[in-house]
Amino acid sequence: MSNTNQQVTVGCAIAAFLEQCGVKAAFGVISIHNMPILDAFGERGKIRFIPARGEAGGANMADAYARTTGGLGVCLTSTGTAAGNAAGAMVEALTAGTPLLHLTGQIETPYLDQSLAYIHEAPDQLSMLKAISKAAFRIRSVETAISTIKLAVQTALTPPMGPVSVEIPIDIQAALIPMPSNLQPLALPQSVPSARALDELAERLMKAKRPLLWLGGGARHAGAQVKRLMDLGFGVVTSTQGRGIVAEDDPRSLGAFNLHKPVENFYQSCDAMLVVGSRLRGNETLKYELKLPRPLYRVDADPAAEGRCYTSDYFVCGDSALVLSGLADRLAALKVDPGFMADLQKARDTAVHGLVDGLGPYSALVEQLQQAAGREFNWVRDVTVSNSTWGNRYLRIFDPRAGVHALGGGIGQGLAMGIGAAIGAAVTQSGKKTFTLAGDGGFILNLGELATAVQEQADMVIVLMNDKGYGVIKNIQDAQYGGRRHYVDLHTPDYAELSSALKLRHQRVGNLAEVAGALDEALSQKGPFLLEIDMLTIGSFKTAFAGPPVNQTENVESAESAEKAAAAAAAVVAAAATAATA
Structure with missing residues (x-):
């Protein structure tokens, strides 16, 4: 049934349906091929749209938004190469099992699939979308637009969850229809055990x-x-x-x-x-x-x-x-x-001590981050060495929705996702501060999203581990290629100057005793803050991380040695606290 007294675009009806799904924010890049939907977002004023600087960043934002809220993430892209730009981030969401709705445009239906070399068309785009999504649909008529979107949302939210893509030809988006009277989402099937x-x-x-x-x-x-x-x-x-x-x-x-x-x-x-x-x-x-x-x-x-x-x-x-x-x-x-729990605690303590010892000076960084973050925070990570070693296990989190990390791995979107994912986590209106840990190698792959963070005043602290290169690749080359290092040293910007140009608050730290003061400054006001850790000045980890682990005897030093490392970290933390109160 429909409300025959009110004529709206299909794009407007889609916006109204997403509101009924509880969507409060969406992400992406505006285009001629998604404008009917985004115009409705703007006019209705119920869904906040965060304009990303690239489609991959927008999909990362929607991914992290869904992970930290437990709800539906929404990303909008244009057709053709723009939809292709989101592919890596969609694979990340697919690997993570994130319920994400990817709405992408499509050219006008009379020219679609006609091999006319029509501008903006990507041949067989739907097959590409199916490869990077849990499912992908094309809206083929005005009459089936809302039913297709309903099915897509239900599919995304049904376990095993995942991203679902829907391509919507622009003529269908812009078509006028009576506002549907039933915009309720479809019920989700529940898997009841016998x-x-x-x-x-x-x-x-x-x-x-x-x-x-x-x-x-x-x-x-x-x-x-x-x-x-x-x-x-x-x-x-x-x-x-x-x-x-x-x-x-x-x-x-x-x-x-x-x-x-x-x-x-x-x-x-x-x-x-x-x-x-x-x-x-x-x-x-x-x-x-x-x-x-x-x-x-x-x-x-x-x-x-x-x-x-x-x-x-x-x-x-x-x-x-x-x-x-x-x-x-x-x-x-x-x-x-x-005696079971005592044995469990002993195993954990030994594992933690071994990891702390391998961090060398950076164990102090973890302690200071933990103190600054408290218990109510989001913890977003890319695949930098620091996350592979300690970010994914040592800095403690206390809520199942607090953690966002790169499941897809690799130097593709897992390396580049830090800034975008942090923005998605930061704009959920949860009241939590978002911390993201990123390496400089991946950071520069999605650098444009810093402008998004500033524009949206996303409440986030970026901890940038800067060693001016691909650290883990260097370690792999040392371990497996006789120390022959090729193509891993990177020219990186002066982040102080870059931050100044973007009006982004920034501080570079070359002594870990300065971290506590820098974090105090970061948390002193809302909005984004870039905390740059100068690893070339501070030094290396005690134990090099050279890629994913294999099953071999782990060199875990004695508890006495690990306790000494922890004591050294505590000394740095104490020095930082003294400096902060001086």
């Missing part, structure tokens, strides 16, 4: 004395149910995507120290592992050679997860919150080993 499967899994778990949960991103909405199992005696370890489901200062959790040798050794003392909403990806399981506890049980809303990467001793298909709630109801009489 009672019989829950009974069987609970019976198996009742035999365990040292049970461990491995939590992935598919369990981010199941924090209350996870806590029930922890209160029954389960320990916890998380993937990087599962961080914050359990506050990372909880002594019953290993956090994301999931593949360190002391933790792998601890796994051998566990007599059951329940993997919940995790793909057990190769980069977090030593390319599937990490020795996980047996029996290994899996819970996932995606039935295809059964047996993938690791053989499942038992599998339950269902929403993680429903499965864990059902298990908690059935496991009230569980009896665990009284």
Whole structure:
């Protein structure tokens, strides 16, 4: 049914539908091929549009917005090469399982797919979109426009979630129609586990004395149910995507120290592992050679997860919150080993000490960031060396929506996503400060988005680790290519001058004792701040990171050595505090 008294463009009807989906912000680049939708955004005034400086940055923003809110991210691009510009960021969102709606334009329907070399057309654009999306649709008529958008949103939000692309020819966007009277989103199907499967899994778990949960991103909405199992005696370890489901200062959790040798050794003392909403990806399981506890049980809303990467001793298909709630109801009489948690804490402490020692001087940076951030913050990371070593596990987070990191990896969009993702996290109106940790190599790939951050006054602190090159590639060349370094040294701008030109607050730090004061300045007012860490002056990490880990004996120094490193970091923090109060 429709309201026949009001004629609107299809673009306006789409905007009205997105409002009903709870969308408060959208991102992208304005174009002749998406103007009917963006005109409606502007005129209706209910969805804030953040104009990115590039389509990839806009998609990164929508991705991070969705991850930090738990809702739908929306990105708009033009057709052809503009849609192609978003491809890398879409692959990142696809890898992360982000519910994102990518609306892209298309040329007028009379000329579409006619091989006319029509300006702005990319041959077989829909196939490209299908390759980088969970699903992709073309709106083929005015009459099916809203139904197609409804299906796209439902598809994006249905587990396993992911980005969905919709191409909309410009003549359809601009066509006049009666405003539809039913703009309610479609209901989301829920994956309900069978009672019989829950009974069987609970019976198996009742035999365990040292049970461990491995939590992935598919369990981010199941924090209350996870806590029930922890209160029954389960320990916890998380993937990087599962961080914050359990506050990372909880002594019953290993956090994301999931593949360190002391933790792998601890796994051998566990007599059951329940993997919940995790793909057990190769980069977090030593390319599937990490020795996980047996029996290994899996819970996932995606039935295809059964047996993938690791053989499942038992599998339950269902929403993680429903499965864990059902298990908690059935496991009230569980009896665990009284020494289990002490052993877990020892394994975590040993892993943390080993990592801290390997950071050398930069352990002081982590401590000062932790103090400045508190507990209510967003933590956004690209794939810089600092994130691969400590950003993805050591700086503690306390909320399952607080962390945004590059799951796609690589020198493509995972390296470039830092600025855009931070903007997306910062404009959610959550009241949280956003911190992003980026390396200079990836930072310059999306440098234009700094202007977006300033224009939108995004409340974010960028911690830029500047060593004027591709640090991890240098380390790989040292480790695997006889120290022959080629193509890794970069000409980088003077960030003080660049920041001045952009009216971006900036401070360069060449002594880690200055970090606390710089962070105080960063947090003293709203808006973006660039904190540049001069790594060439400060020096290198004690232990070089040379790419993803392999399964080999980890050189973990004694607790005494690690404690000395922690004490040295504490001394730097104390010196910084003294300087700040002087």
